Amino acid sequence: xxxxxxxxxxxxxxxxxxxxxxxxxxxxxxxxxxxxxxxxxxxxxxxxxxxxxxxxxxxxxxxxxxxxxxxxxxxxxxxxxxxxxxxxxxxxxxxxxxxxxxxxxxxxxxxxxxxxxxxxxxxxxxxxxxxxxxxxxxxxxxxxxxxxxxxxxxxxxxxxxxxxxxxxxxxxxxxxxxxxxxxxxxxxxxxxxxxxxxxxxxxxxxxxxxxxxxxxxxxxxxxxxxxxxxxxxx
Numbered sequence: 001x002x003x004x005x006x007x008x009x010x011x012x013x014x015x016x017x018x019x020x021x022x023x024x025x026x027x028x029x030x031x032x033x034x035x036x037x038x039x040x041x042x043x044x045x046x047x048x049x050x051x052x053x054x055x056x057x058x059x060x061x062x063x064x065x066x067x068x069x070x071x072x073x074x075x076x077x078x079x080x081x082x083x084x085x086x087x088x089x090x091x092x093x094x095x096x097x098x099x100x101x102x103x104x105x106x107x108x109x110x111x112x113x114x115x116x117x118x119x120x121x122x123x124x125x126x127x128x129x130x131x132x133x134x135x136x137x138x139x140x141x142x143x144x145x146x147x148x149x150x151x152x153x154x155x156x157x158x159x160x161x162x163x164x165x166x167x168x169x170x171x172x173x174x175x176x177x178x179x180x181x182x183x184x185x186x187x188x189x190x191x192x193x194x195x196x197x198x199x200x201x202x203x204x205x206x207x208x209x210x211x212x213x214x215x216x217x218x219x220x221x222x223x224x225x226x227x228x229x230x231x232x233x234x
Contacts, residue, residue, distance in 0.1 A: 010202035011209060022203065026210055029187040032100055032174075033167040036107030037115075040163055044112045045156065048119025049145045053127055063120055069113035077109050078176030085177065098179040103187070106173040111163040118159035123148050157222040165215060 014022050051062050083089050085097040096102045126148045134144050149156070171189045178185035180194060188207045195204040 004201070007201035007205055011204075011206035014202060014206040015210065019206070022206055022210075024183065025186055025188055025191050025207065028100065028185075029168065029189075029211075030214075032103050032187060033107060033164060036104045036167045037111055037160060037163045039104065039108045040111035040115050040167075041160060043108075044115030044159075044163075045119050045149060046145065047112075048116035048121075048159075049123040049149055051116070052120045052123035053141050053145050053148070063117075066113050066117040066120060070117050072110055072113065074106075074110060074170055074172035075176065078106055078173030081106050081109070081173070081177050097177060098181060098185060100178070100185060102177040103174045103185060106177050107167040107170055110170060110173065111167050114166055115159045115163045118162060119149075119156060122152050122155050122159070126152050154226045157225060161219050161222045164218060168211065168215065 048066070051059065051066065081102065082097065084091045085094070085102055086092055087097075096105070123145075127144070130148070130151075134147065139147065169189060171193055174180075174185070174187060175190050175193075178187075178190070180186050180190045186194075188211050192204045192207050192211075195201070195207075
């Protein structure tokens with residue numbers, strides 16, 4: 001117990017003192033995860049909305065596939081990207097393996113199905129509510145997608161936060177494609193795993209506390225925005 005208390009006190013001291021290594025790791029983690037979620041949103045939001053609005057053969061199967069892909073095994077994604085990005089792979093000439101860009105790509109692959117699946121459900125509900133009105137106004141499918149995405153923008157924050165939570169908590173895929181290289185590709189989750197295995201609890205605890213705080217703060221901000229939007233727009 002005393003050992004844990006001492007480790008926790010040291011961890012808090014690292015946080016309060018803005019330890020240089022800790023700040024560098026947190027900064028890289030945020031940069032990678034936010035870039036991955038942004039890229040996933042660019043892909044996932046229109047994809048999910050298109051599946052919800054358009055009628056085409058196999059539409060139900062596509063929706064089921066998106067839901068299933070929400071549980072993609074991270075290590076499998078990491079392995080697939082490793083094969084693609086390694087020197088012997090088809091994308092090896094790009095030199096992305098063991099770089100933050102590869103980590104962004106891995107997180108994006110994991111997050112896109114989550115955002116797309118949650119967007120599909122949100123837009124499907126809105127489309128069912130406003131379909132008749134939109135058709136009476138002569139609004140086509142593509143304009144309908146844009147209109148419903150804008151109308152549901154506050155609800156879609158939930159999808160974005162779910163995506164960020166998956167990205168920021170990822171370990172397996174980013175270790176495989178990033179290599180967990182100190183001061184290059186070492187992020188919060190991989191550092192926590194490494195330092196815990198080494199018995200360096202203060203740094204691991206410090207990063208764990210920051211990761212939890214970031215998650216709580218972002219979700220609280222999303223909920224606050226949604227509450228304000230409900231009061232403002234009804």
